[in-house]
Amino acid sequence: MIPYGRQSISHEDLAAVEAVLRSDWLTQGPAVPRFEAAVADYVGARQAVAVNSATSALHIACAALGVGPGSRVWTVPNTFVASANCARYCGAEVGFVDIDSRSYCIDAADLERRLQAARASASLPDVLVSVDFAGQPCDYEAIAKLKAEFGFRVIEDASHAIGATLGDLRVGALPVADITVFSFHPVKIVTSAEGGMLLTADARIADSARRLRSHGIERELTRLENKDEGGWYYEQQELGWNYRITDLQAALGASQVARIDAFLARRRALALRYDNALAALPLQRPWQRPNALSAYHLYPILLRGAEQRRQVYERLREAGIGVQVHYLPVHLQPYYRAQGFAPGDFPVAEWYADRTLSLPIYADLTDSEQDRVIATLTEVLR
Structure with a gap:
């Protein structure tokens, strides 16, 4: 089976994980801050906090914004349920806000309409x-203007x-x-097995x-309410959770970040091959x-409708090609x-969900495997 996405694990990745297994730290050791620094340096962020999943990161992001x-x-409805949960x-x-029919991301015009209506009813969103x-x-660019006018905070779910x-x-x-969230699930651009x-x-x-990722516990001396207890002392200052990532995961993630440019280049090359081959x-x-x-986490195509999508999905699956649907509209769960x-609340997201199919795209997908996907899809459609 050719999956729609999968991890790419190198000898360097294996060596990084093995080094942690042979070290004194398996959980909260030096690999976690190294992973955080690697991602922050790559994207140009000032602060990075690693956790055990993107879902946990989204939860903490909401809590940190009050x-x-x-x-x-x-x-938006076109996302995994964690973005709402x-x-x-x-x-x-x-x-929810409907999506744009070209990008499948949030429709800034629909967002503005809903914000204006919410202001009139004193029910503006906080986030x-x-x-x-x-x-x-x-x-x-459009969201920034609306943020300035209506005063909401922004959590960018950049899991893809x-x-x-x-x-x-x-x-x-x-x-x-205000906060950006990444996912390091195995089908994402880089992986830490699970992580965010x-x-x-x-x-x-x-x-x-x-x-918040560690039970709401504070150990930093300058932030403690009581500073005279001794070096063993810590304080639970708020209600948090056990959302910590391990050194094993962080070591894998940091090793993967070293290859991110190669991963992205391959995904973009595969997307261009699809663009050219599927044009007709x-x-x-x-x-x-x-x-x-784009980082091309997914390559979603749109077909004529739900019936054709189901037929194409089943034919490709029977041929050993693991296409998938992203996503079922969250508001219809x-x-x-x-x-x-209810159905009809967000018509563009529902229209998209009835027609979409994600084709395989990942760094280790070979040209010959992609050619097989293209040839099979072409045969089914013709």
Whole structure:
């Protein structure tokens, strides 16, 4: 089976993990800050906090921004459920904004319309979780203007987008984002087996995130309420969680970051091969924002409708090609339907979800394997 995505593990990755196994530290040792520094240096961020998953990072991001009961958090339906669930973990109300029909990211025009209506009803969101879908940054120029006018904070869910750029900046250092979140799941651009990271320019947010990932415990002498207990002393200053990443995972992640440019170059080359090979087929290829460079976590195509998509999905799966659907609209999940959302609420996201199919794209996908995907897809469609 050719999967839609998978990790690429080198001898250097194995050696990095083995070195941790032979060291004195398996959990909270020196590999974690090395991983944080490697990612922060690569993207140009001031602060980085590694955790055990992007879901945990999103939860901590909401908590660090003060999201709680009575707060409102908006995101898009075209994402994994974690982009919305992070707000619910904090007791906040979740709202959605439809997506743009070309980028499949948040529709800035729909966001503006909903913000204006929310202002009229005194129900503006506190936080927007923007999603850089498939590796492409959102329209952050428009979002920045709306943020300045309406006063919400921005959590950039860049789980798909490490290495992507917008203008001259890399995702992770965009000034519009109060916090950016990366994922290091095995199908992402780089992996730490499981893992996530928050990046921010705000040292106070980073300090809060570091406490929250480890039970709300503070050990830094200058931040303790009681400084006279001794070197063993620590304080739980807020309610946190055990969201720590291990040295084993961090060592793998840091080793992977050293190859990120090669990973990105290969994904972009594969995307270009798809672009050229599929141009004559009856499908819609991914559109790319002119001032952005995607990380190509996914290569989603659009077919004529739900019936054709199911047929193509089944035929390709039977042929050993592991295509996938990204994503089922979050607002139509039973949990969110029970909160009042219904079909028709976000028509573009629903239109997209009925037609989309993600083709295999990952760094170790060979030209011959991709040619097989293209040939099989062509045969099925013709």
